[in-house]
Amino acid sequence: MDLFSSLFSVLVGYALPFLFVLTVVVFFHELGHFLVARWCGVKVDAFSVGFGTELAGFTDRKGTRWRLSAIPLGGYVKFAGDENASSMPDRERIAAMSAEERRSAFVAKPVWQRAAVVAAGPIANFLLAIVIFAFVFAAFGRVVTSPLIEKVQPESAAEQANLQPGDLVLAVDGKPITTFSELQRIVTVSADVPLQLDIDRKGEVLRIEVTPQHREVTDSFGNTQRIGLLGVTRSPKPEDLTVIHYGPLEALAEGARETYFVVERTLGYLGGVLTGRESADQLGGPIRVAQVSGQVATLGFVPLLSLAAVLSVSIGLLNLMPIPMLDGGHLVYYFAEAVRGKPLSERVQDFGFRIGIALVLMLMIFATWNDVLRLTDL
Structure with a gap:
C-alpha cells in the first residue's frame, strides 16, 4: 500500500503537471505548422501529440491522421513527401508522386511558403505565451x-x-x-x-x-x-x-512585454554561457521540467499556466536555433536556397541533418545529466 501511495503521489504530483504543460506547449507549436501548411495548400499526412505507437486517433476529411501516441515527450506534423517527423524529404516517394500529388507536397512549394510553415511553429509558441500571460493579467491583475x-x-x-x-x-x-x-x-x-x-x-x-x-x-x-x-x-x-488591473488590450500589451522579458533573459543567459560568464549547469532537461512542474502545481493552476508560458517561449527559442533538424536549421537551408536560387545539394542537406541529430542528442544528454546531478544533490 505504501508503494502504491508513493507511485500515485509521483503520478499526481509530477507526471500529470509535466504532461499538461508539455502537451499544451507542443500542441500549439505543431498547430502553428499545421495551420500555415493548410493555408499554403500543403497536404498534412499526420498530426501527432507524442511519439511511438498510436493510442487513439481519427482521420479528418482532408486525409490528416490525428494521433495521440504512447510517448508523451513531444509531437510532430508530417507533411506529404516527408520521410520522417523531422521533415527530411522522402525522395523515393516524391519521385513516385503524380503531378497532382506533387502540387500538394511540402517540398514542391515555393521557398517562402516552406519558410513560413517552418517559422509558424516557434511563432505559435510566442503567441501562446503572450495569450497566457495576458489572460493571467486580465483575470487576476x-x-x-x-x-x-x-x-x-x-x-x-x-x-x-x-x-x-x-x-x-x-x-x-x-x-x-x-x-x-x-x-x-x-x-x-x-x-x-x-x-x-x-x-x-x-x-x-x-x-x-x-x-x-x-x-x-x-x-x-x-x-x-x-x-x-x-x-x-x-x-x-x-x-x-x-x-x-488590466483591460483586454492592456493585458495583451503586458503579455507581450512579459514574453519579451523571458526571451531577453533566456538569450542573456545563453550568451553568458558562451562567454563564460554563466555556468551551463543551470540548463535543464525533461526531468528538471517535470520536477519544476510538480513544484509549481502545488502553488495552484495559475502559476502552472505561467510556467507553461515560460516553457512555450523556451521551446520556441530552442527550435529557432540554427541546427539542422530543428526549425531554425530548416530556415537556414531555405535562406541559402533563396540566395542561391536553388536548394543545397542532397549530400549537403543529409550531412547537415546528421550533424543536427548529433548536436540535439548531445544537448539532451547534457541537460539530462545536469538533471541527474541535481537530484543526487538533494
Missing part, C-alpha cells in the same frame, strides 16, 4: 510594490555602493522603472555587470553605480540557482503595495 529600498544588507553590493534605506529607484541604466519587481528582474540577470541607478534620496536625484554580486540562492522548494543580488529588501508598508 498584478500585485506590485514601489522600488523603495527598506533595508540594505551588510557587506552587500548595495552597501558598498552607498545605497541607503529610503532610497527610491527611478531608473536603471537610463530605463525608468516603477516597481520593485522590475528592479529585481534587471539585477538577477546582471551579476558582475555595473548598473547605473538613478535614485531619489529625500528629494535629491542621484546617480549611483552598483555591481550586483554573483550569489547562489535556494528557493522554498530547495532549488539552487545563481543570480545577481544587490542586497536590498522592499518596503512592506501597505501604502507602497498596489494591485494593477
